[in-house]
Amino acid sequence: MHQIVLVAVLVLLASALIALVDSQSPRFFRPLHFITMGLAGILLSVGGAYGLIQSQDHHWQLALGLPWLHWHQHLDTLSSFFTLIVGLATVAVAFYAPAYAKEYDKTPQPFAALGFPTAIFIAAMELVLLADDALTFMIAWELMSLSSYFLVTFQHQNSANRRAGFLYLLMAHVGGLFILLSFGIMAGFAQDFTFSSMMASHLSPVWMTLTFVFALIGFGMKAGLVPIHIWLPEAHPVAPSHISALMSGVMLKIAVYGFIRVVFHLIGDIFWEWGAALLIVAAITALYGVLSAMIQEDIKKLLAYSSIENIGIIFIGLALSLIFFGNNLPKLGGLALVAALLHALNHAMFKSLLFLGAGAVIQSSHEHDMDRMGGILKKMPWTGALFLLGCISISGLPPSNGFVSEWLIFQTSLQAEALSSGVLRAMIPLSAAVLALTGALAATCFVKLYGIAFLGKARVRSVKHIKEVDRGMIVAQAILGLICLLIGFFPTFVIEAINHISLQIMHVGLSQATSHGWMWLTPISAKTAQYNAPQVWLGLLLAFSGWAFVYFLVRLKHKHRRAKVSPWSCGFGPLNSRMQYTGASFTMPVKQIFGGLWQHNEDKSLVARNGLTEHAHTLRYKESNKDSFWILFYLPIVNLLNQATRRIGIIQTGHLRHYLGYSFFTLLFLLWLIS
Amino acid sequence: MNLNGWMLVLLQSALFVLLSPLLTGWLKWWKCHLQNRQAPPMTQPYYDLWKLFGKQALLSKNTSFIFRVTPYMISGVTLLAASIIPLILVRVPSAASADVIVLVGFFALARFFQALAGMDTGTAFGGMGASREMTVSALAEPAMLMAVFTLSMVAHSTNLSSVIESILSQGLVLRPSLLFTFFGLLLVALAETGRIPVDNPSTHLELTMIHEAMILEYSGRMLALIEWTSMTKLMIYAVLIVNIFFPWGISQRLDFANILFAFMAVCGKLMVLTLVLAISETVLAKMRFFRIPVFLSLAFTLSLLGLLSHIILEI
Numbered sequence: 008m009h010q011i012v013l014v015a016v017l018v019l020l021a022s023a024l025i026a027l028v029d030s031q032s033p034r035f036f037r038p039l040h041f042i043t044m045g046l047a048g049i050l051l052s053v054g055g056a057y058g059l060i061q062s063q064d065h066h067w068q069l070a071l072g073l074p075w076l077h078w079h080q081h082l083d084t085l086s087s088f089f090t091l092i093v094g095l096a097t098v099a100v101a102f103y104a105p106a107y108a109k110e111y112d113k114t115p116q117p118f119a120a121l122g123f124p125t126a127i128f129i130a131a132m133e134l135v136l137l138a139d140d141a142l143t144f145m146i147a148w149e150l151m152s153l154s155s156y157f158l159v160t161f162q163h164q165n166s167a168n169r170r171a172g173f174l175y176l177l178m179a180h181v182g183g184l185f186i187l188l189s190f191g192i193m194a195g196f197a198q199d200f201t202f203s204s205m206m207a208s209h210l211s212p213v214w215m216t217l218t219f220v221f222a223l224i225g226f227g228m229k230a231g232l233v234p235i236h237i238w239l240p241e242a243h244p245v246a247p248s249h250i251s252a253l254m255s256g257v258m259l260k261i262a263v264y265g266f267i268r269v270v271f272h273l274i275g276d277i278f279w280e281w282g283a284a285l286l287i288v289a290a291i292t293a294l295y296g297v298l299s300a301m302i303q304e305d306i307k308k309l310l311a312y313s314s315i316e317n318i319g320i321i322f323i324g325l326a327l328s329l330i331f332f333g334n335n336l337p338k339l340g341g342l343a344l345v346a347a348l349l350h351a352l353n354h355a356m357f358k359s360l361l362f363l364g365a366g367a368v369i370q371s372s373h374e375h376d377m378d379r380m381g382g383i384l385k386k387m388p389w390t391g392a393l394f395l396l397g398c399i400s401i402s403g404l405p406p407s408n409g410f411v412s413e414w415l416i417f418q419t420s421l422q423a424e425a426l427s428s429g430v431l432r433a434m435i436p437l438s439a440a441v442l443a444l445t446g447a448l449a450a451t452c453f454v455k456l457y458g459i460a461f462l463g464k465a466r467v468r469s470v471k472h473i474k475e476v477d478r479g480m481i482v483a484q485a486i487l488g489l490i491c492l493l494i495g496f497f498p499t500f501v502i503e504a505i506n507h508i509s510l511q512i513m514h515v516g517l518s519q520a521t522s523h524g525w526m527w528l529t530p531i532s533a534k535t536a537q538y539n540a541p542q543v544w545l546g547l548l549l550a551f552s553g554w555a556f557v558y559f560l561v562r563l564k565h566k567h568r569r570a571k572v573s574p575w576s577c578g579f580g581p582l583n584s585r586m587q588y589t590g591a592s593f594t595m596p597v598k599q600i601f602g603g604l605w606q607h608n609e610d611k612s613l614v615a616r617n618g619l620t621e622h623a624h625t626l627r628y629k630e631s632n633k634d635s636f637w638i639l640f641y642l643p644i645v646n647l648l649n650q651a652t653r654r655i656g657i658i659q660t661g662h663l664r665h666y667l668g669y670s671f672f673t674l675l676f677l678l679w680l681i682s
Numbered sequence: 683m684n685l686n687g688w689m690l691v692l693l694q695s696a697l698f699v700l701l702s703p704l705l706t707g708w709l710k711w712w713k714c715h716l717q718n719r720q721a722p723p724m725t726q727p728y729y730d731l732w733k734l735f736g737k738q739a740l741l742s743k744n745t746s747f748i749f750r751v752t753p754y755m756i757s758g759v760t761l762l763a764a765s766i767i768p769l770i771l772v773r774v775p776s777a778a779s780a781d782v783i784v785l786v787g788f789f790a791l792a793r794f795f796q797a798l799a800g801m802d803t804g805t806a807f808g809g810m811g812a813s814r815e816m817t818v819s820a821l822a823e824p825a826m827l828m829a830v831f832t833l834s835m836v837a838h839s840t841n842l843s844s845v846i847e848s849i850l851s852q853g854l855v856l857r858p859s860l861l862f863t864f865f866g867l868l869l870v871a872l873a874e875t876g877r878i879p880v881d882n883p884s885t886h887l888e889l890t891m892i893h894e895a896m897i898l899e900y901s902g903r904m905l906a907l908i909e910w911t912s913m914t915k916l917m918i919y920a921v922l923i924v925n926i927f928f929p930w931g932i933s934q935r936l937d938f939a940n941i942l943f944a945f946m947a948v949c950g951k952l953m954v955l956t957l958v959l960a961i962s963e964t965v966l967a968k969m970r971f972f973r974i975p976v977f978l979s980l981a982f983t984l985s986l987l988g989l990l991s992h993i994i995l996e997i
Contacts, residue, residue, distance in 0.1 A: 414787075433994075450816065454797045558903065588813060592813070
């Protein structure tokens with residue numbers, strides 16, 4: 008079945024070419040571009056799902072690349088799983104993009120500048136998954152970074168976009184360099200670039216650890232681990248919304264894929280010390296991500312920071328897995344791996360859903376700032392309802408899919424007793440507490456987002472008259488929402504499928520997890536913990552209808568209807584929409600409590616009338632929060648670089664004789680080296 | 683056994699719903715007596731609910747369907763939460779399908795909707811209440827989960843029935859971990875049920891109210907449902923505390939005499955706990971909002987100490 012995936016990549020390339028000729032006849036080529044993209048998405052989903060369920064492991068070569076080094080490709084369960092994620096998101100984007108891209112018809116950029124990189128971007132992500140040697144992997148990886156750079160800078164007339172794009176490109180390349188180094192070490196020992204010979208070669212523990220560190224930095228930079236996350240909240244919000252969905256929902260998962268491939272599969276041995284270090288980084292990432300998400304005003308920036316949080320959660324799962332595998336507890340290691348992968352799938356679905364929803368809101372209202380929205384649910388009921396679903400899922404509330412994966416990570420953490428080291432036994436529950444805090448803060452953050460943007464009254468006039476978006480955009484969100492619901496309802500099927508990955512690459516599966524029938528999820532044993540998703544859904548339905556019955560009894564007795572009235576105004580007359588709580592005021596308690604984390608600037612000014620301070624004419628309140636990692640971590644590097652370049656700049660005299668002299672001495676030096 | 687077990691689940695849930703106003707009435711009765719006030723009858727909450735159910739429900743013009751659905755949503759979720767807690771029988775079949783982490787999740791789900799409904803009114807009060815409630819609970823939830831983790835590690839299970847069984851089987855030993863966890867959970871319960879010193883359920887001062895600010899716009903039967911849900915939530919937390927830390931008396935078998943005895947035992951335990959709560963509410967004053975993080979970090983530290991003492995001393 009791996010041919011399906013290859014065909015999908017070809018279809019994507021065709022779709023990219025079609026986008027190039029779009030200006031010839033937009034009425035014909037543009038639908039064709041989206042249809043081929045959607046078709047590729049369906050093919051990828053089918054191929055991925057089939058490969059995962061059948062636990063396939065195909066390897067093949069393409070007659071491309073260097074004469075002595077053909078492209079090696081493979082499709083095993085791990086690649087299939089992530090192929091499925093790419094495919095599902097692509098289908099949704101193909102439904103979404105036609106209506107959304109119309110927005111850009113008025114801008115100076117031609118459609119080809121959006122459509123071509125989009126299709127290449129998706130194809131490149133798939134090629135990363137298919138790569139079976141380091142060279143192919145790096146080519147696809149760089150293609151992915153480069154094509155997404157063009158998408159980030161699509162609207163390059165805004166200086167913010169150019170700046171974000173530059174930062175992204177810079178960090179993508181630094182990250183790429185680290186990945187190259189980690190492959191370099193393994194290839195050096197294996198004397199070959201293919202993954203299979205890398206796996207067969209044996210490294211000393213020091214080299215293995217070095218490989219791990221390079222892989223962590225390289226893939227962590229793409230995934231957005233703190234403190235190397237800084238590009239993410241800049242780049243994701245400025246891209247078009249369906250691209251943000253692809254970047255946040257899918258590209259970050261490709262980084263997770265790379266990390267799993269190298270660390271779990273290629274290096275060979277696993278040391279628990281890696282896991283312990285990663286656990287600390289991941290816990291900080293999760294907590295810092297959600298706290299930063301909370302204070303954002305830009306709806307897409309909030310979602311971008313929340314992606315950092317979720318990457319933190321995924322890496323907490325991976326870190327637990329490393330710790331358990333390193334301590335010779337393969338069953339628990341497999342469980343943690345499955346939990347992390349399930350969260351990766353969940354995050355891909357609900358984050359894409361939320362970004363698409365945010366895009367719909369932005370397209371209708373032309374506002375990015377949540378504090379200028381309000382009451383959108385009544386104007387855009389479909390988008391609003393689906394967005395709510397996404398918010399519940401991402402907050403990890405039962406019975407949603409987000410809850411299942413967090414529950415699994417909690418269950419794994421609770422098995423820390425099995426470890427012999429006392430430090431680890433104390434550290435793991437502590438990280439679970441951080442995870443709990445993260446989850447609770449995420450709920451707060453999304454109550455803020457939904458409450459401020461979708462509920463209450465419209466805060467500016469333009470938002471008052473917005474309309475629901477095009478049908479295709481709703482269908483795209485509905486697809487993702489439905490997948491979220493299905494995973495929440497039938498988690499055992501998904502976990503059974505993901506289990507194939509653990510079986511194939513770590514040779515250990517969850518024998519227990521689904522052995523008690525399709526309803527029961529029992530990660531360790533039936534005695535330790537059980538979760539019955541269908542029964543919880545049923546219970547919820549029963550309890551809900553029970554109260555609805557009470558409601559009808561009351562209605563039978565008292566015939567009066569509900570009346571619509573003005574909200575209570577303390578007797579002072581009508582309330583206006585500016586009296587509502589704003590996002591800034593909603594999160595003020597959190598800012599007070601965790602105040603030291605950001606560079607918080609408040610600016611209050613009062614313009615008095617006739618010089619009387621008690622008769623305020625206008626009051627202004629402005630606040631800004633700066634990522635403190637930018638100040639603590641990046642500014643020193645930038646300053647250092649600036650100073651260094653200034654020093655080196657001395658040799659650039661501008662005189663021809665000096666440059667001739669440099670060439671002469673370089674030649675002498677090289678001759679001396681050769682002789 | 684199975685059908686009888688499920689019948690008992692229904693009975694337990696009904697008991698939770700029906701008895702919770704009485705528990706609140708009992709608490710008020712004691713508070714009044716401790717504060718030298720004339721006490722209303724213990725059944726007063728029933729009259730209040732009955733009155734509210736008969737009144738017309740008024741809706742703010744700004745509200746969407748979230749506001750209308752929320753009372754049923756949160757009362758449904760709370761009812762479901764009540765159904766998985768062993769009240770009189772240890773092995774309730776429903777406790778198998780949702781463990782204690784799910785229970786914490788249910789409370790979070792109810793709170794999520796409650797806060798959204800507060801924001802839906804489009805007034806400053808709703809947002810204020812939602813913001814405060816979410817902040818308090820964001821700090822309380824990790825402390826609660828820490829306590830829950832300690833219990834699960836002691837019992838090697840997150841299933842509530844198993845936790846209670848394991849504590850029953852150990853007999854009356856003083857474990858430092860359980861002691862710390864008990865106090866930690868007690869503080870969390872005060873915060874989560876909105877009692878003094880975190881929140882005052884009988885205040886309507888805009889500067890101090892948390893929970894009441896969120897539900898300010900509700901009236902009639904919707905308010906009745908929400909009030910009833912708060913009472914049920916109080917009872918759930920009370921039962922959790924008494925049945926986990928003092929499980930003696932709870933029935934381990936499904937026969938009539940045992941269950942009757944268990945019912946009387948749990949009523950007795952709840953009466954004692956409520957008396958303690960009434961005394962603490964009488965001698966304590968409500969805290970400033972920004973003192974609450976200190977209070978909750980104390981709860982977290984206690985739970986953490988419980989966990990660490992279990993890991994260091996008891997394995």
